Amino acid sequence: MEFKLPQEDLEQFNRRLAIAGGFVLVCFVLLFARFFWLQVIQHDYYKTRADDNRISLVPIVPNRGLIVDRHGVVLARNYSAYTLEITPSQVPDLEATIDALAEFITIEAKDRKRFKKLLEESKRFDSLPIRTRLSDEEVARFIARRYRFPGVEIKARLFRQYPKGAFASHVLGYIGRITERDLAKIEEREQEANYRGTEHFGKTGLEQHYEFELHGTTGFEQVEVDAAGRPVRTLARTAPIPGNNLTLTLDAKLQEIAEQAFGNRRGALVAIEPATGGILALVSVPNYDPNLFVDGIALVDWKELNESPDKPMVNRALNGAYPPGSTFKPFMALAALHTGKRRPEQAIADPGFFVFGNHTFRDDKKGGHGLVDMYKSIVVSCDTYYYQLANDMGIEAIAAFMGELGLGSKTGIDIEGEAEGVLPSPAWKKKRFKRPEQQKWYAGETISIGIGQGYNAYTPIQLAQAVATLANDGVMFRPHLVQYITDTKTGERRYIEPQPIKKLPWKQEHIDIIKRAMVGVNKEGTGARAFAGAEYVAAGKTGTAQVFSYKGVEHKTETMAAHLRDHALYIAFAPADKPKIALAILVENGGFGAQAAAPIARQVFDYYLLGKLPQGAAPADEAATESGE
């Protein structure tokens, strides 16, 4: 260097250097303050965030409770199977992915349709099954190609299975994938946490009513996951508690015999143990196979079930309201005794018709039944007797008595969707109709009420409850399907409804008169043919309900279109002196109750009381035995 630095410049440089040093210090202090803020003051917050990052709660869905009949026969259970599932949000082109999968795994058109339906109902980040119940070979084939299919997984899942297929389907109901409506129910019960991971929910029948018993308690696994969401290790595990098991009052074998007794006819049967209200059989035929619904029903199947003229999805035993026809008569007679309108020996001379004003109400038997007392009125099912009786009692008295018996109101059975039916009364009419002239009750309308026609409309379960109450001498139970619930955790059994709900204030002598007449029906009356040679004494009453009124025009049942034929009904209990079983049967468009319905009762009683299995089929006997039910 050729010249010396001016001292001034050196000083300026050192000053600038000091300023820079000061700046560095300030910046470092600033950084330290930031670290202090994050690591000391906000530490708890960030600690939680870090844990939230790494710890993922994975729900473990509990096994759904089993449903078994009173003898332990399994009616609903679970099995494990592999499903092929797609998470739509992780798959850019669903169609192409499914096509590619279809190259080595059978994916039918109905699988695609079902998947599409699920897709519409679910959120994009749910994992949805494209195929269920994969074979081991299919699983192996997929695993070999897995790398090509991000967002597609094989999962082992528990499936609900109804081993008997199309059997007692209206009792058991079915489960299906959770929908918005189900979610609302879950929220109402504050069960959201417990349903994390659950994909199915009871939709109908017992599966629906006892959903929260059957579901169980969801377990949780605390899993440490990495940034990509891959599980690294399990930190803690709370085991799930399986759902509670339901033991039914239902007798599966009895149910099977009853269902088969219907053949391919439509109808309903409800059999009740009078002393407990426990339902022994609850039939609504045709059935459907609840297994179809479990992993999302295929559109074709749904269409077929929904559009069938036989309406298999309707639970006739609970939802169908039918005129009781002549099965109403024993209750009318009991009402007459109870209210003192008739003495049993009081007889009428039956001309075969009853005139009220300018209208003639006919008996089915031309020329009438002759001299008819109460016993005979039930045994031969004399209409004229009941036209007069109804007229003498008046609608209010009838409605009051029948209402006490539970007719026209829900029985409270442990399945949802029960219909109320119609208990006709002036009050009901006023509520039901809008125009004033329709709202008025006409005395003439009371007449046909007496034979179970007119506005009368009751569900088979109501009729069964009424006959069971009669059989049980006026002690009434709420009909129920579940005998007890077994708590899987404690093994404790919780019994359902062991107590009667009320005792009707009937006189025992009145009850006995009616029972004796109903025994007479099966001995010498309209039920005699069906119960010929029975080794027990059964009490019953046949009934035939008009599908619509013929206005007194002569008609021949055999020549009519099937869907216009009368409904056949039958109520009964046995043994008459100590009833173990009471039932109500309805055969839609079956014609006469004596021909179509009573033989079903015979088969059911034979099995339940004697353990006798029916000899082949052919319950219907073409030759009409009796007229005028």
Added chain:
Amino acid sequence: MIRALWQKLIAPIDLPLMGFTGLLLLVALIAMASASPERMAAQLMNLAVALVVMRIVAQIPPPRLMRLALPIYLAGLLLLIAVALFGDISKGARRWLNLGFMRIQPSELMKIAMPLMLAWYFQKREGMLRLKDYLFAALILGVPVALIMKQPDLGTAILVLAAGFYVIFLAGLPWKVILGLAAAALAAAPFAWHLLHDYQRQRILMLLDPEKDPLGKGFHIIQSTIAIGSGGILGKGWGQGTQAQLEFIPERHTDFIFAVWSEEFGLLGNLVLLILYALLIGRGLLIASQAATLFARLLAGAITLIFFTYAFVNMGMVSGILPVVGVPLPFISYGGTALVTLCLGIGILMSIHKNRMLVQK
């Protein structure tokens, strides 16, 4: 014999500077072993190369460095222009120049070439500085910075700009000019905003509200601040950082390695790191103040302040007080180029220190 060789080998080494650097490199190895043990071998190789470069540079006397200043600068400028014309595009930016046998990033070279050039320029103008000399210096600085920014590479542009600015500042840029520039910069900020690339704006917006896009662009900052914050005072322990080990921290062996260190060693570890940097910078500033020539003083001061800039920008970014720009944590982030550049700087400082008495004698 061996002893004599060793003596010769360590002769140009400044022990305090070597010590602080060594401790920082130790921190680097500890952090790297936790963040990315599979890269340890490669990083040790990089380190070896960097130390050799440092040792070689340490014995180049400042006058010779001075003679290299202009050619290196011009070469760097030409390469930058070449990049702008024929560069390879990688990750949306044109930064690389393919020479056939290797790919180079000329902007890296500028980090050293810039202070070297400006120090040389001010040495030439010593004693007769006028305002127009500062203008010319600004031009020397501005052209490469503009080219780098155009690539676009905001991180490197800032570092080069800072390096050049430090030289001009230390050379005595009048305060009124500095204040005027600051005022002008503030006024121009809204216009500059429009000149920024979309992704650069995104990063600045991110800083203001990282939670707005927690899985997208804000993810880096959120995860690194969670890592730092959850570390607490003493940290989670080496290899125990869940954010680091479970890969929630992005780029955890390069730009975000500080989050790994911070999570596992806590506030205490951060303090150690800050002190080490402060000591290194302090030593560098001392060397600058004792240097023999204006060139040496300016160069030493600027290099030292670049170390600071690297450290501050990186830690500020990772802890969420500065926008995300691609600046590594000096001596600690994985990567050969940065380590070699930094050790080259250390080598220059050592050379300046060893030669402080030569002229004054």
